[in-house]
Amino acid sequence: MYVYDPVDQQLVEQRVAQFTDQTQRYLAGQLTEDDFRTLRLQNGLYIQRHAPMLRIAIPYGLLAARQLRTLAHIARTWDRGYGHFSTRQNMQFNWPKLEDVPTILAELAKVQMHSIQTSGNCIRNTTSDHFAGIAPDELVNPLVWCEIIRQWSTLHPEFAFLPRKFKIAVSGAEEDRAAVGVHDIGLQAVERDGVLGFRVWVGGGLGRTPMVGHLINPFVEWQHLLTYLQAALRVYNMHGRRDNKFKARIKILVKDLTPEVYAQQVDEQWQLTKGGPDTLTQEYVDTIASRFTWPDYDPAAAGEPDPTEMHAAAHPAFARWLRKNVHGHKVPGYAAVTLSLKPTGVPPGDITAEQMEAVADLSERYGYGEVRVSHEQNLVLADVRRAQLFELWQELRALNMATPNIGLLTNIISCPGGDFCALANAVSIPVAEAIQRRFDDLDYLFEIGELDLNISGCINACGHHHVGHIGILGVDKNGEEWYQVTIGGRQNGAAKPLPDLQSLRGGGAAIGRIIGPSFARDQVPDVVEQLVRTYLRLRDSEAERFIDVVDRLGIAPFKEDVYSDPALAKAAPAPSREAVHA
Numbered sequence: 001m002y003v004y005d006p007v008d009q010q011l012v013e014q015r016v017a018q019f020t021d022q023t024q025r026y027l028a029g030q031l032t033e034d035d036f037r038t039l040r041l042q043n044g045l046y047i048q049r050h051a052p053m054l055r056i057a058i059p060y061g062l063l064a065a066r067q068l069r070t071l072a073h074i075a076r077t078w079d080r081g082y083g084h085f086s087t088r089q090n091m092q093f094n095w096p097k098l099e100d101v102p103t104i105l106a107e108l109a110k111v112q113m114h115s116i117q118t119s120g121n122c123i124r125n126t127t128s129d130h131f132a133g134i135a136p137d138e139l140v141n142p143l144v145w146c147e148i149i150r151q152w153s154t155l156h157p158e159f160a161f162l163p164r165k166f167k168i169a170v171s172g173a174e175e176d177r178a179a180v181g182v183h184d185i186g187l188q189a190v191e192r193d194g195v196l197g198f199r200v201w202v203g204g205g206l207g208r209t210p211m212v213g214h215l216i217n218p219f220v221e222w223q224h225l226l227t228y229l230q231a232a233l234r235v236y237n238m239h240g241r242r243d244n245k246f247k248a249r250i251k252i253l254v255k256d257l258t259p260e261v262y263a264q265q266v267d268e269q270w271q272l273t274k275g276g277p278d279t280l281t282q283e284y285v286d287t288i289a290s291r292f293t294w295p296d297y298d299p300a301a302a303g304e305p306d307p308t309e310m311h312a313a314a315h316p317a318f319a320r321w322l323r324k325n326v327h328g329h330k331v332p333g334y335a336a337v338t339l340s341l342k343p344t345g346v347p348p349g350d351i352t353a354e355q356m357e358a359v360a361d362l363s364e365r366y367g368y369g370e371v372r373v374s375h376e377q378n379l380v381l382a383d384v385r386r387a388q389l390f391e392l393w394q395e396l397r398a399l400n401m402a403t404p405n406i407g408l409l410t411n412i413i414s415c416p417g418g419d420f421c422a423l424a425n426a427v428s429i430p431v432a433e434a435i436q437r438r439f440d441d442l443d444y445l446f447e448i449g450e451l452d453l454n455i456s457g458c459i460n461a462c463g464h465h466h467v468g469h470i471g472i473l474g475v476d477k478n479g480e481e482w483y484q485v486t487i488g489g490r491q492n493g494a495a496k497p498l499p500d501l502q503s504l505r506g507g508g509a510a511i512g513r514i515i516g517p518s519f520a521r522d523q524v525p526d527v528v529e530q531l532v533r534t535y536l537r538l539r540d541s542e543a544e545r546f547i548d549v550v551d552r553l554g555i556a557p558f559k560e561d562v563y564s565d566p567a568l569a570k571a572a573p574a575p576s577r578e579a580v581h582a
Contacts, residue, residue: 001064001293001370002147004112011154012109015116019043020102027099042122042160044115045101049422054093054101055118056108060128060146060170061089061373065360068371070111072356074104083356085341085349087413087464088167089127089373090118094420116154121162123153123233127169129177130374133294134382136330140189140196142172144289145225151288152226152278159233163240164248166233167205170198176492179375181213181509182206182467184250185232187225196222202232202262203254206461210511211251214259216266222285224270226278231269235262295368301333301385311390318393320404320442326389335386339379339396340403340411344436347429348414349377358399366392375491376413378406409451409532410436413464417457417474418481424457426474426481431455431524438525448532451546452490467491469547470531471512472524483524486512487531487558488550515559523568530568534561 004012019039026036040046044055056071063071071091075083078100079093086092096104108114117124126146133141149168153159159166171178172189180186186201197219204213220228239257241248254262312319327336339359342348351359363371363381366388372380379401384392396402405411412435415421417428432455439445454468458475465471471486489512519527534557535546550558563569 001062002059002143003291003293005291009109009112012112012114012116015043015114016102016105016109019105023098023102038120041120042117043101043105044118045098046119047422048094048420049418049424050420051095052098052101053420054096054104054115055086056091056093056113056115057118057125058089058091058113058373059150060126060132060143061130062143063371063373064111065363065369065371067111067113068356068360068363070107070113072353072360074107075353075356078104082350082352084347084416085351085373085377085379087375087377087415087462088125089130089375090125091373092416094416119165121164121166122160123156123162123166123168125167126150126153127167127178127183127375129171129173130372130380131177131327131336131382132172134329134331134334134336135173135177136328137174138172138330139174139191140172142170142178142189143292144285145172145187145189145222146170147288147292148226148280148285149229152229158230159237162233162237163242164245164250166236166250168229176508177375179464179467179491179509180204182210182464182491183213185229186213190219192219198222198225200228200232202266203251203259204509205249205251206464206466207249208246208459208461209249209252210461210466211255212509212511213251214254214262216259216263223280224274226280227273227276228266228270230273230278231266234269234273235265239265293368295370295383297331297334297383298385301331301387304333304385304387306333306386308386308389315390317397317404318390320446321393321402322389324404324406324408325402329383331383333386335384335389337381337384337389337392338374338406339381339401340405341378341401342405342411342436343400343403344410344440345433346400347416348412348432351379355399355401359401362392362395376406376411378411404442405445407450407452408445409439409448409453409528410445412436412453412455413468414455415457415462417455417463421457421462423460424474425459425476426457426483426521428455428457428463428474431472431474431483431521434522434525435528438529447542448536449542449545451532453528454489464491465489466511467509468512469545469550470528475518477518481521482518483521484514484518485516485524485527485531485562486514487555488512488547490547513555515555516563519568526565527562527568530562530565531558534558 046053084092169178169183170187182204188199200217201213325338367383412432414432418424452469454465455472456463456465467489473484
């Protein structure tokens with residue numbers, strides 16, 4: 001965990017004091033709604049359908065046990081007893097009162113947390129691999145680099161009012177688990193002749209116009225990372241559209257200029273910043289690294305008796321959980337464990353105050369007091385001794401957090417949708433629950449195998465539906481909810497060396513393709529089931545995943561099977577405007 005120094009703490013406390021004063025002036029009628037909007041957004045406060053929504057930053061997805069207990073306290077005291085983890089590794093509270101938000105932020109500051117730049121047209125929370133620092137395939141621990149970027153970007157005066165929001169992701173492993181290809185800037189750690197550097201992808205993003213990022217520099221040496229980022233953002237800040245928010249993201253600028261011209265302009269700006277004050281030194285990197293608390297692993301864990309296989313043979317449910325929720329670790333004798341927040345009947349990503357406190361306790365008993373938040377809206381205990389896995393599983397079952405569905409169809413990624421969000425065209429949570437109930441059979445789920453399903457309630461794509469193996473988008477048609485279906489998306493892949501790096505688009509990410517006209521809400525589970533049946537019929541073996549079959553055969557056989565069903569084809573209206581633009 002990163003531990004604040006006095007400057008970090010002072011900055012957060014001053015921000016709380018500023019926003020407290022701003023909120024009081026707004027409530028007293030001394031600030032207009034327009035004046036207050038920018039102030040509240042840069043402090044993570046939205047006005048949603050029913051109440052304000054407060055988004056709390058969890059930098060690169062790391063939480064200390066004491067911080068998770070504070071979130072539980074906030075949920076119980078100022079919300080409705082639960083919170084929601086987003087796909088950007090943040091926490092959202094959907095029911096705080098506006099007048100209570102400054103008090104909430106003050107409570108967060110006591111445990112080195114905040115909501116700075118979790119909204120607004122600025123550089124948002126930098127995200128990373130939820131297995132950062134422990135992954136066996138890791139080239140470099142990206143957490144230090146995420147923190148360097150966080151400190152550089154926080155309240156940066158040049159980039160406080162960008163044309164639109166800006167998101168950066170960092171991956172330090174061979175397999176991209178940070179979805180670098182669908183971020184405004186994605187960074188992939190690589191080595192060249194023993195020197196650490198980063199591939200830089202620019203112009204990825206989802207929303208109304210989904211795009212996969214372009215590789216604009218195959219190798220930026222680590223010393224020059226910040227100066228290169230500064231140059232890339234400067235070009236965007238100078239030329240990005242401010243007259244049309246739908247065309248304001250950097251992906252539109254990169255497309256209009258072409259990636260080659262954009263890269264050239266970045267290089268020109270880089271010559272003005274390279275070697276300047278933001279050039280990194282080994283001393284500075286070491287200083288940031290020293291502010292992290294790293295686990296003091298017990299060497300004896302590698303040699304202690306491990307009863308895991310014995311328990312797996314006696315308990316099939318435990319064996320399933322081992323297969324899907326337990327992951328490799330670079331330290332012998334340890335494992336990483338995903339705590340599923342996707343049991344049937346629970347909105348994806350939601351967690352109660354009681355569960356937060358219980359997970360905080362488990363993180364201290366079975367690890368080093370640290371919890372990770374994943375992009376899939378689950379939690380991870382990163383440092384569990386393998387000899388204790390069976391004991392941990394038993395405790396997680398009692399908390400309803402041991403569903404063995406990681407990587408499977410019911411591990412659904414979903415936005416809050418129309419139940420909460422004022423922008424949504426349709427609900428997401430009830431659709432997710434209906435699909436979970438349809439596939440609430442573990443034997444069938446394991447037969448289907450790896451399959452990512454994502455749901456968004458509107459074209460803003462907060463549920464990342466474009467990169468789901470199956471993606472579902474809620475659209476509005478004459479005041480009614482309909483759902484568009486895409487297949488063939490993926491958020492990442494392995495960053496393997498290629499002869500022509502320009503052919504490696506977005507770290508292996510891909511945008512799904514629309515199969516045809518939209519469906520009524522009650523048809524969606526039937527559509528998903530038909531897609532699955534088509535896949536099972538066409539796959540060459542159990543090892544061939546859903547996404548592999550789509551890549552091999554295209555969408556045509558899936559489309560044919562779905563729309564040949566009279567019950568599904570009859571009610572499907574013509575493609576929507578959203579479908580055309582997606």
